[in-house]
Amino acid sequence: MSALRTLLAASDWRSWAVFRRNTLVFARHWRTALIPPAMEPVIFFLAFGLGFSGFIEDFSYRGIDINYATYVAAGLIAYTGFSTPYYESLYAAYFRMFYQKTWDGILATQVELPNVVWGEILWAAVRGMVNITIVAVTIGLFSTMGLVDIRPQFLVFMPLLGFIAGCAFAAFALIFTAIVPAIDHMNYPVFLIGWPLSLVSNTFFPVEPENPLLFALMQLNPIYHLAECARGLLVFGDPGSHLLGLFGSSVLWLVPSTLLAVRLTRRRVLGD
Amino acid sequence: MLGLLGANGAGKTTTLRMLYGFVPPDAGAVYYDGKRFDANRSEVKRRVGVCTQDDSLEYDLTVEQNLLVYASYFRPRVQSLHERVARLLDRFGLAPYASQSPQVLSGGFVRRLLIARSIVHSPGILFLDEPTTGLDPSARLDVWELIDGLRAEGLAVVLTTHYMDEAERLSDELLVIHEGRGIAHGEPHRVIDDVLGDHVVIVPRNEPARAEIAAWLRARGAHEVATVLGELRVPVSKEDLSALTARFADATWQVRPPNLDDLFIALARRNGRFE
Numbered sequence: 001m002s003a004l005r006t007l008l009a010a011s012d013w014r015s016w017a018v019f020r021r022n023t024l025v026f027a028r029h030w031r032t033a034l035i036p037p038a039m040e041p042v043i044f045f046l047a048f049g050l051g052f053s054g055f056i057e058d059f060s061y062r063g064i065d066i067n068y069a070t071y072v073a074a075g076l077i078a079y080t081g082f083s084t085p086y087y088e089s090l091y092a093a094y095f096r097m098f099y100q101k102t103w104d105g106i107l108a109t110q111v112e113l114p115n116v117v118w119g120e121i122l123w124a125a126v127r128g129m130v131n132i133t134i135v136a137v138t139i140g141l142f143s144t145m146g147l148v149d150i151r152p153q154f155l156v157f158m159p160l161l162g163f164i165a166g167c168a169f170a171a172f173a174l175i176f177t178a179i180v181p182a183i184d185h186m187n188y189p190v191f192l193i194g195w196p197l198s199l200v201s202n203t204f205f206p207v208e209p210e211n212p213l214l215f216a217l218m219q220l221n222p223i224y225h226l227a228e229c230a231r232g233l234l235v236f237g238d239p240g241s242h243l244l245g246l247f248g249s250s251v252l253w254l255v256p257s258t259l260l261a262v263r264l265t266r267r268r269v270l271g272d
Numbered sequence: 273m274l275g276l277l278g279a280n281g282a283g284k285t286t287t288l289r290m291l292y293g294f295v296p297p298d299a300g301a302v303y304y305d306g307k308r309f310d311a312n313r314s315e316v317k318r319r320v321g322v323c324t325q326d327d328s329l330e331y332d333l334t335v336e337q338n339l340l341v342y343a344s345y346f347r348p349r350v351q352s353l354h355e356r357v358a359r360l361l362d363r364f365g366l367a368p369y370a371s372q373s374p375q376v377l378s379g380g381f382v383r384r385l386l387i388a389r390s391i392v393h394s395p396g397i398l399f400l401d402e403p404t405t406g407l408d409p410s411a412r413l414d415v416w417e418l419i420d421g422l423r424a425e426g427l428a429v430v431l432t433t434h435y436m437d438e439a440e441r442l443s444d445e446l447l448v449i450h451e452g453r454g455i456a457h458g459e460p461h462r463v464i465d466d467v468l469g470d471h472v473v474i475v476p477r478n479e480p481a482r483a484e485i486a487a488w489l490r491a492r493g494a495h496e497v498a499t500v501l502g503e504l505r506v507p508v509s510k511e512d513l514s515a516l517t518a519r520f521a522d523a524t525w526q527v528r529p530p531n532l533d534d535l536f537i538a539l540a541r542r543n544g545r546f547e
Contacts, residue, residue: 017344024341025332105328107294108390109345110317270295 018119275443380411477502
């Protein structure tokens with residue numbers, strides 16, 4: 001019952017009040033908060049996509065030949081959809097919790113802890129959508145220049161795909177936010193989990209494990225499904241079964257991560 | 273206005289946190305107007321205002337936005353919110369800074385904003401956790417005036433403080449907490465009498481019989497013998513004072529009524545935090 005109540009708090013007005021607060025702060029600093037992080041995947045695309053593609057021959061993807069820049073374009077959508085909410089929930093949320101005491105102030109009102117966690121999750125997922133939109137616009141521009149061979153009309157779906165996965169990544173990151181003793185320890189979830197996970201998810205290169213256990217684990221990875229979903233839509237106009245995989249794996253991450261994040265954050269913030 | 277008083281670690285802030293629902297009590301329950309807090313959390317929290325020790329202001333927002341955003345955490349919504357915020361800004365002397373970040377505010381004005389924020393939703397009871405800690409004397413007086421004004425308007429206030437003069441001047445009643453339990457409750461002078469007795473004897477550091485007096489008082493059951501900058505300060509009853517006068521007729525000491533400083537020192541000694 002308690003777990004269900006925690007999950008249903010996502011639709012509570014109090015969670016959206018926290019979300020609105022984060023939106024308002026973002027609106028005050030959108031230039032500095034938005035442009036540098038959004039430039040990262042664009043630079044990645046220029047370096048890996050356009051830079052490397054000159055050295056890599058076209059290769060077969062689901063029966064047709066595509067160039068590497070086209071392959072990476074979809075990968076960057078997935079990478080952005082993962083990294084933006086993940087880092088937002090690690091660093092920005094930690095600052096709000098620990099340094100700014102923002103959550104302490106909020107929790108002295110009618111807002112309860114699950115609402116704060118959900119407000120952070122929803123906000124981080126929307127931040128992911130915003131950054132995906134910037135990357136999608138950039139890819140669209142490269143498409144008009146003939147640098148990538150995609151169906152640009154499907155770029156409009158990319159932020160929506162990113163939202164559900166973004167919620168899962170944000171909830172997952174909040175677990176670490178609740179347990180790291182100090183900001184320096186964020187290196188562990190960043191370099192030991194974030195980076196490896198985003199690299200073995202068909203983002204920058206195909207990973208096709210023959211080991212059935214590794215294959216099964218890959219099916220549980222929302223970044224992999226997000227990358228393949230985006231690639232399927234942009235190349236073929238069809239996400240295939242990865243759309244279901246994206247929703248399924250995202251929910252599988254989101255539900256336990258949220259419950260655990262609420263529990264650990266309660267212990268951290270309220271000492272309960 | 274109720275003042276919660278106690279030494280460091282006595283449980284003032286924890287008590288306050290339980291009262292406004294930040295942490296659940298290990299045992300027992302909190303009631304507001306006969307309603308159990310944990311069974312009516314949202315309804316009760318709508319009527320409660322909280323000003324914590326920590327500065328949890330939003331430095332990325334303006335002073336005015338701090339009030340508006342905080343009000344958004346309450347339902348039913350604050351009626352005529354913008355007018356309410358304008359009135360608070362004016363009353364707390366914050367109007368000139370309304371469109372600026374709280375970063376431009378001095379410590380005293382930060383505290384004003386924190387208090388204004390905690391009453392933006394017109395609560396019926398306000399919890400103030402050490403509202404003047406770290407402020408200069410002038411800023412403290414300003415905050416006292418504001419708090420006193422809120423009390424005069426009928427707002428119930430629960431205050432924790434380390435400043436004895438603050439507790440004495442602002443509080444109608446005191447609750448003295450020691451190791452998480454209330455040990456005295458009532459009007460300030462009565463609480464002092466209950467905990468300390470009738471008088472405080474101060475023996476100067478250069479009095480030759482100082483150590484002998486201390487030993488004698490301890491032998492008569494005085495547990496709160498404190499040394500402050502070499503002076504001996506001992507709360508005593510009328511009877512002990514008479515006996516002391518008879519026993520050490522040639523010694524020099526002063527006698528004065530006990531105050532909240534003495535109470536605080538006595539509590540600190542009981543807690544083992546004062547030598």
